[in-house]
Amino acid sequence: MSKRIIPLIMCGGAGTRLWPSSREGRPKQFLPLFGPRSTFQDTILRIADPALFDRPIVITSEAYRFMVREQLAEIGHEADILLEPARRDSGPAIAAGAAFALTRDSDAVVLALAADHVVRDVPAFVAACRAGLVEAGNDHIVTFGVTPERPAVEYGYISPGDGLSGDVKRVAKFVEKPDLPTATRYVEAGYLWNSGNFMFRATTLLDEYRSVDADSVTTISDAVTKAGRDLGFFTLDADAFKQARAISVDYAVMEKTAKAAVVPVSCGWSDVGSWLAVWELSAKDAHGNAAQGVAVFEDTRNCHVASDGPTVALEGVDDLVVVATQDAVLVSRQKDPNNLKRLVTKLKVAAPRVTEDHLKTHRPWGSVQALETGERYQVKRLVVKAGERISLQMHHHRSEHWIVVRGTAKVTLNDQVKVMQENESIYIPIGVSHRLENPGKIPLELIEVQTGSYLGEDDIVRIEDDYKRT
Structure with missing residues (x-):
């Protein structure tokens, strides 16, 4: 299939698991966590080959619209920027992106990607896109199943079924985030991590969505039809879009459709869902310590420091993450990343300003x-x-x-x-x-x-x- 893919970049999340660097006003997808560029910019560059990819669509909120435009300009790229009037989770966002893609191409094939993921092997990712494009053209909704590097408990899993074409297989079932013994069994049985990225014909995705929630698809389509144009941004109609049911695309479509397929890929993928993930992806010294900013380690192992200015010194400790910004400091166990979300929930009551924006x-x-x-x-x-x-x-x-x-x-x-x-x-x-x-x-x-x-x-x-x- 020679058709070009329209990338749909999902860029509206808040990323509270990387507090205090990531905040409501400037979430993790806009932060330079691993070098001079943000994960959003790296995502755009990943789908920049004009032979395979068409002009991208970025779906975001009004609060982030100028950040999106500025970061696109910094890397010399452009996109159609679609603004959600309210957060409705990934289901309505992807449906809106699909409906918008149809205004550009009545037979559009869409690649829905999160803006805050890391891919270390871009050629392997692009090869998976080429493989998935064949079955997307055959009316399958293709997800990307990452070959596990360990029995992770922070990801959902996919059980692959019968083969379709090349390495692409039907999805036998999706399973939720497991405990460690279950994750170990999944890895041994050949299950794949669910990356949460998808490729599909826009009409196929909307038809499958419509079969389980016709009202939401109607209101989402109306929001696109009635979309305005303001300062170069496309603004979804608020009255229509807000009527859509808030739900993830996994629950709305993927776990119900008979058209789900999976392409296995090993591309150094991470959803960067915790400081532990950032540490895993960072360069480390001989004792397993990683640092962004100025840090000094003495008798310290497997620790991670991210400092936005202050010098951080660690002595005699193990398995800690220390994040220092100009107005907040986090000290946490690396092995307990899920506790941070609960901490941020408390901070929103005790000190809401430090969860909303930086100085x-x-x-x-x-x-x-x-x-x-x-x-x-x-x-x-x-x-x-x-x-x-x-x-x-x-x-x-x-x-x-x-x-x-x-x-x-x-x-x-x-x-x-x-x-x-x-x-x-x-x-x-x-x-x-x-x-x-x-x-x-x-x-x-x-x-x-x-x-x-x-x-x-x-x-x-x-x-x-x-x-x-x-």
């Missing part, structure tokens, strides 16, 4: 980093990308003082416009409409000092905004 938050125009907060004042570092500008805005409760550190700033105060250079500053009184713009060719960097009786982000009244934020 440095990304904006479509650049970034804001909190440097210091006290009673009635805050100090922040703003970086505005070349050619970008913040919204025209005002505040009821705070004044601001801007000091240019690097680059050129164009500042609007009411009807006055001033161009500022490095080491110059300006004062913005309470109630004055203002806007900051970078007219230059390099990033604009400045320090912002806020003072007032209330300093919350909800005291931003946007008068005009290039990004149509409310």
Whole structure:
């Protein structure tokens, strides 16, 4: 089959098992966990061969849309970016992607991939895609079954059945995440890890979904038909999409269909579902210790450090993961990765801010980093990308003082416009409409000092905004 595959990249998850690096505001798929690129960027590069793959579709949320666009631009790629108005799990997301693919090709073959997985052997992955394409064209829904490297308890398994073509086989059954003795038996019996990635003709997937939940498929299809276009993004109709039942594609389709097939693959795959998985994929010293950032180990074995600045020193310990960010530190046993999800649930009550975003938050125009907060004042570092500008805005409760550190700033105060250079500053009184713009060719960097009786982000009244934020 010579048809090109339309990749569908699922990019909406929060990734709480990699807290405190991964947070709601910038989840794990956008983090450079193993080098200069994020797992989302590596996923895009994995399906970049134009001989086999068509222009990808990325399905994500409004909160992540500018991160998706920025990270695509960083690696020189483009995609159709489809925005979910609400999280409905992988079933509706994949169905929406399939319905959207049909607007581009009435006989579309879709490859649904998670944005946060790691594949170390890309040629083996691409070969599996070629093998799966044959049976996807024969109306099978093909999943990728990873040859187990160990009896893992964090993955579901697939029992392969009769052969179809080449190495592709029917799925005899799917099984849930097992305990260790059961996982050992599965591996010995030739079961495969369920990677949660799929290939299918879009019409086949939607027909199978419709046979078990016609109402959801109808509302999802309506959401695609009524989708709008805003700032280059495709926005699913909210009223229609929210009526779809929230369910994973495994429960909605794969465990019910008679058309499930599996292509075995050994490609160094991981879903990076825990810090233990990150440690397993990282380079280690002679004692099994791995580090991202500055770390010093003494009489320490099988530990993992990920530091976003602070130097971490470990002495006389074993089997620990230590993750240090600018505002939170995690110390945990590597062998108990599932406990972290329960910990984050508690943190959402006790200290919700550290689960939502970092001190440095990304904006479509650049970034804001909190440097210091006290009673009635805050100090922040703003970086505005070349050619970008913040919204025209005002505040009821705070004044601001801007000091240019690097680059050129164009500042609007009411009807006055001033161009500022490095080491110059300006004062913005309470109630004055203002806007900051970078007219230059390099990033604009400045320090912002806020003072007032209330300093919350909800005291931003946007008068005009290039990004149509409310």
